[in-house]
């Protein structure tokens with residue numbers, strides 16, 4: 001785990017709850033001084049206190065550890081606002097339609113920011129009957145390859161996993177305007193309007 005709870009996160013969550021340090025301390029059975037130390041980065045709460053601390057602060061353990069508050073308003077239904085997360089250890093690929101606290105292999109994963117495709121990662125599309133033939137002009141070796149291609153419109157995701165020594169190409173159904181996303185294991189996430 002690369003993230004442990006931080007002092008500023010405890011302070012922010014406690015203040016958002018309208019609690020004093022001593023009120024929080026009393027709820028979880030520690031001294032007021034202990035809470036003060038955590039908040040000023042002079043100490044860290046023991047792992048056994050994480051769950052009661054999260055409960056008192058009204059957040060999940062994941063939120064507490066990441067320092068981010070996740071509000072589920074169920075408003076992130078537009079697929080075009082999708083975020084991708086890729087685990088650098090096991091290669092797990094996760095997509096969410098809104099903000100999420102994502103971790104894999106014990107690592108907190110950031111939402112990847114997609115760059116526009118560049119010369120080394122050029123995507124060409126060709127209409128073939130009712131499909132797009134999509135190909136990426138990129139090597140597909142074990143050390144440097146395109147790991148996936150996805151086509152996103154407001155209501156649909158088409159996702160194709162690619163593997164080294166295969167071809168960096170696929171076909172997608174024609175489904176209106178949207179974005180093509182590619183992920184290169186060395187250069188990251190890129191997108192192109194289509």
Ligand SMILES: [Fe+2]
Nearest residue numbers: 144184186187
């Ligand atoms: Fe690349």
